[in-house]
Amino acid sequence: MFDDLADLYQQVILDHSKSPRNFHRLDPADRTAEGTNPLCGDNITVFLRMDGARIKELSFQGSGCAISKASASIMTESLQGRTLTEVKGLFDQVHDMVTTGKSPASDMGKLAVFAGVHRFPARVKCAILPWHAVLAALEGQVNPVTTE
Amino acid sequence: MFDDLADLYQQVILDHSKSPRNFHRLDPADRTAEGTNPLCGDNITVFLRMDGARIKELSFQGSGCAISKASASIMTESLQGRTLTEVKGLFDQVHDMVTTGKSPASDMGKLAVFAGVHRFPARVKCAILPWHAVLAALEGQVNPVTTE
Amino acid sequence: MSTGNSTAEPLPPVRDLSALRADFPILNQAVNGHPLVYLDNAATSQKPVAVIEAMDRYYRCDNANVHRGIHELSNRATATMENSRARAARFLNAARSSEVVFTRGTTESINLVAATWGADNLRPGDQILLTEMEHHSNLVPWQLVARRTGAELVFLPVTGDEGLLDLARLDALLTPRVRLFALTHVSNTLGTVNPVAELCERARKVGAVSLVDAAQSAGHLPLDVQAIGCDFLACSGHKLCGPTGIGLLYGRQEQLEAMPPWQGGGEMISSVDFHESRWNVVPHKFEAGTPNIAGSVGLHAAFDYLDAIGRQRIFQHDQELAGYAYERLTTLSGTRVFGPRTGRSGVVSFLLDDVHAHDLVTAADQFGVALRGGHHCNQPLMRKLGVPSTARASFYFYNTRAEVDRLIEVLREIRRFFGG
Amino acid sequence: MSTGNSTAEPLPPVRDLSALRADFPILNQAVNGHPLVYLDNAATSQKPVAVIEAMDRYYRCDNANVHRGIHELSNRATATMENSRARAARFLNAARSSEVVFTRGTTESINLVAATWGADNLRPGDQILLTEMEHHSNLVPWQLVARRTGAELVFLPVTGDEGLLDLARLDALLTPRVRLFALTHVSNTLGTVNPVAELCERARKVGAVSLVDAAQSAGHLPLDVQAIGCDFLACSGHKLCGPTGIGLLYGRQEQLEAMPPWQGGGEMISSVDFHESRWNVVPHKFEAGTPNIAGSVGLHAAFDYLDAIGRQRIFQHDQELAGYAYERLTTLSGTRVFGPRTGRSGVVSFLLDDVHAHDLVTAADQFGVALRGGHHCNQPLMRKLGVPSTARASFYFYNTRAEVDRLIEVLREIRRFFGG
C-alpha cells in the first residue's frame, strides 16, 4: 500500500506538483488550449510560443491534482523545441505507458516517472490531461478538449 | 386441471358464450357505451332503453372471449327492470366474487357461475368488462371506458 | 443478409441442446400439476444459472457506483460495465464500443432515437416509413414524434396471413421524402424474418436513416450491424437470456455524435453551470444517472452463454421447431396459422376454430403449457389480419420436439373441451 | 417535517446494527491488503443477502413477462411486480399504488416530470425554482426543458460552507411566477437535511408544483409523501439496499393523470391504431416496454429489510456517525469540513490542507478506505464554495465508529505522506 502509493507519487511527482515549472501565463501566446477532465472538473490551459514548426516556449495554468500538475510541469520541460510530429510520438509513448505499464521503447527521461499510473486506472486521465491540451493547441482546435 | 377448467368454464358459461342472449343492437337506444379491455383489445358495447330510472331493455354487441361474452349475456338477462343503484349493488357483488371468490351475500342467480373466475386473475377483467360498459352507459359517460 | 441461412458452416462442437435445459432451473417445475412447457420466449426468455450467478457475484464482491469513483470497488464496477459494453459491441459486431448505449430495453432505445434524432431532423411533410408488422414499441414513439414535428407516418404493407412485407410496394413508398425507415428484423407475431440488410441499403439510397428493431432477433440469430448497414439497432437483454431492465441501442458514431442529449443528469455532462451545461462524449451523453450496472453484468454473461452455443445453431434449432410446429398445426383441423411457411423464426401464431385466444391460453396453462394470447402489441396488424388476437407459441434453444408434440396434444384436448 | 428528529419514539427491538454487517458479504473483504471500510454509501449502498437472493429466486422460479400474460408464470410475475408497487406505496406512504411509477432511478424520474409536466405547463417567462445544492440530475433536466419552453431557472442560495438553504431569500424568490419548485431532501455533498414539508407548503401557497429529490433520504430516514405534501418525489433503489436499474417516481394522482405520456411502446397504451393511440391509465401510461421486473423484486426485499431495522433508527445511526466524523475531522488540523454542524445526514465532505481530493481518495483506497472525491455531480455548488472538488465520506447503518476512527487514522497517514 504505502509502496504502491510511493510508486505512484514518486518524489519527482510530489516535487513538481508542489513547485510546478513553467506555471504561468504566456502573454501573448501563439497557441493556447484548455483541457478539462470531466471526471473531476479540473482543467489545465497550455500556452505556446512557436518558432516555425517548433515549440519555442511552453507554459501552463489551471487547477488539478498532483498527478495532472506534475504531468503538465514535466511535460512543459520535455517539449521545448519539439514539432507536432515529435509531440505526437511522445504522447503515444506516454499514453501507452500510463495505460498498459509497458516501459517505453525509447528513453523518456523524467516522463518515465508516470509509469506507476497504470495501476490506478481512474488516474490515467490525470496524467494525460495536459497532453490533450497541448495537442489541441498545436493542432489549432478552438473548443476546449476533454480527456474522454 | 380439467376440473379447474370445468369450474371456470361452467356449462352455463359455455352455453351463453356460444349462444349469447340479447346479442344485437338496439336502435334507437336511450343509452349506449363501449367498454374495452386493454389487455386483449376486446370490446363490448351495451345498448339500453329506459323506462324512467329503470332499465326496460338491454342488449350488447362486440367481440370477446367466452368469459366476457357469457358475462355480458347473463348480465343483460339479470338487469332488466333495475335502477342505477341496484346495478351498482350487483356490480359490487360480482366484482367481489370474481376477485376474492367470496360467495355473495345475497342470491345472485345465474351470476354465481362466475365464482370460478377468481382463481384466474388474468381473466377477472373479462368478467367485469360488460359491467363497466353498462355502468358507463347508465352514468352517461361519453368516452369509451376500460376495465383498468 | 446477415440473418444466417440454412447452408451454414459446420457448427462448433457443443453440448447437446437439450442438455442445456439443466442450466435453467425454472424449466424444471410443475405448473398446475403438469411439467412446465414454456413456449412464451418471444415475451421473455428464461435465464441460465451462469447469468443469475454473475449478477449474484457482482453484488457479493464488486458492487459500487461507476465512473467518477476512484476506490477499488468503483474501479472494478466501472471496468465491469465498460467490459460489458465492449462485449456488446462484439456481440453486434459494432465498429466501436462507443457506438453502444445501455438502455432499459428495446422500447427505451427506440424512444431515445425518436426523441433526439427525430426532434432534430424531422420537419413538417417529412415521412417516417414503418411496416404494418411493427410492435407498438416501434410505432407509438414515432406517432408521438410525428405529432410534435409535423412529420407523417407511412406503412409498408404486410401481404396477409403468410405475413411477408409487400416489397413490390417499396419503390412507391420509399421516396426521398422518407427521412427514416424503422422496421423490425423479426416479427414477434408472424415470425417473419425481414431482409434488413437489403432494406437498409434501399433506405440509404434515398438518403433515409434506418433503424432495426432487433428485439426478436438479437438472441436468436447471428447479428452484424455493419453487415446490416443500419444507422440504429435496438434490442432487449431479457429476451436473450439476460436480465430485465437492460438493453442496447447501437448507433453509428456519426449519428450519435450529431444527436442532442435526451435525459439530463449525472454522467452525461462534461461540465455544468447553473444555467448551462456541456455534454459528455458518446455513449455517455445518452446515459444520464446511475445505470443498471448489475444488469450489464448479467447481459455480458448472457452474450457469452449464447455465443458458446452459437447463434447460427440456435437459429437452426428455432427454425426446425417452428417449422415442425407450423406443419403439425396446419394439419390439425380447424386451425388458422399465421406467418411464412418457410424461412421463419421460432414464433408461430395461430387460431383454433372459434376458441378465443385467451380462452385457449388459459386452458393450455391448465396443462402446464405456457403460451401467449392477445394482440402481442401489434394491434394494427391484428386489425389488418381481421382478427382480435391470436395465440402464440415461441421457441428457444431449450425447447424440444417433444414439447411441440405436447402442445398439439393439449390443443386437441382444448378443442374437445370447448366442443369445437 | 417528516424527516424524523431526535426526540423519536422508542425503537423496535432489532438485532444490534453491527450484527447486520453479516448480511452484507461484500463488506467482508480486504482491499489493498486492508479490511474494506466502505464509506461511499451516498454513491450507492451495498446489498444484503435478502435482496440478492430474492432476485435470484425470482429468476429461478417465477420469471416471465408481466401484464397481458395469462399463463401461471406470467401471473406470478405480474403479481410480484404489482406487489412491489404496493409495497413502494407503503414505503413512501402514498395514498394509492397507482401513484407509484417504476423508473430506472432518480435521474429518470426527474427527467420524466421535466419532459411531460414541464412541456405541458411551462411557458416563456415562467420560472423554475431550484436550490444551489441540487445534484446535476435535478438541474440539467430543468435546463433542457427551460431551453425548450422559454422558462427560466432561479436558484435559492446556499449560505456557505455550513451548507444551509438561505431561507431568508425564499420570499423574494418564490413568487407567483414560479411554476415548479424542485429541491433535494438531503444534499449528497453537504449532508444538509432540508425542511421539505415546510418548503412544499410554501410552494403550494404561490400555486407552484413541488418536486422532492429523495435520492439521499429515501433509505435513510422515515419518508411520508403525504406529510411532505409534495406533488412529485423521486428516488433510486440502488442507494437504499436495492438493485441497480430501478427507482421510483411518486406523483399525486391528479398530476399524473393530467400529464401526457413520455415514452411510447407496449404497456403504456390502451389501444393503438396505425396513426393514433389512446393511453393506458396511470401509472402504466408512464411505463412503456418491459420493466425491470427482477429489479422490482429486489426493491421490495430492500424495503422490507430497511423497515425491519426501522428508518428512524437508521437515521439516528447515520447522524451519530456523521456527527462523530464531523467532530473528529474538524479537530484534525488542516481540514475544512462542509455542511451543517448538527441536524445533518450521514454525508460529510471535507478537504485536507492542499491535498487534492482525488489524490486523497486514491491514497485512502491504498488503506482499504473507500471514499469519493470530486464534484459529486454538484459542479455549480463547488464553484459557489470556491473549491474544485471535495472528499466525501458517507455512512449507512452498517458502518461503525471504529470505521470513523480508521478514517481519521488514515487521513493522518495521508497528510504525512503528502508532506502536509
Ligand SMILES: Cc1ncc(COP(=O)(O)O)c(C=O)c1O
Ligand atoms: C441528491 C441526488 N439526486 C440524484 C441522484 C441521482 O440518482 P441516480 O444516479 O440513481 O439516478 C443522486 C445520486 O447520485 C443524488 O445524490
Ligand SMILES: Cc1ncc(COP(=O)(O)O)c(C=O)c1O
Ligand atoms: C419486435 C419487438 N419490438 C419491441 C419489443 C419491446 O421490447 P421491450 O419490452 O423489451 O422494450 C418487443 C418485445 O415485446 C418485440 O417483440
Ligand code: FES
Ligand atoms: S483529479 Fe482532476 S485531473 Fe486529476
Ligand code: FES
Ligand atoms: S380476453 Fe378479451 S375480454 Fe376476455
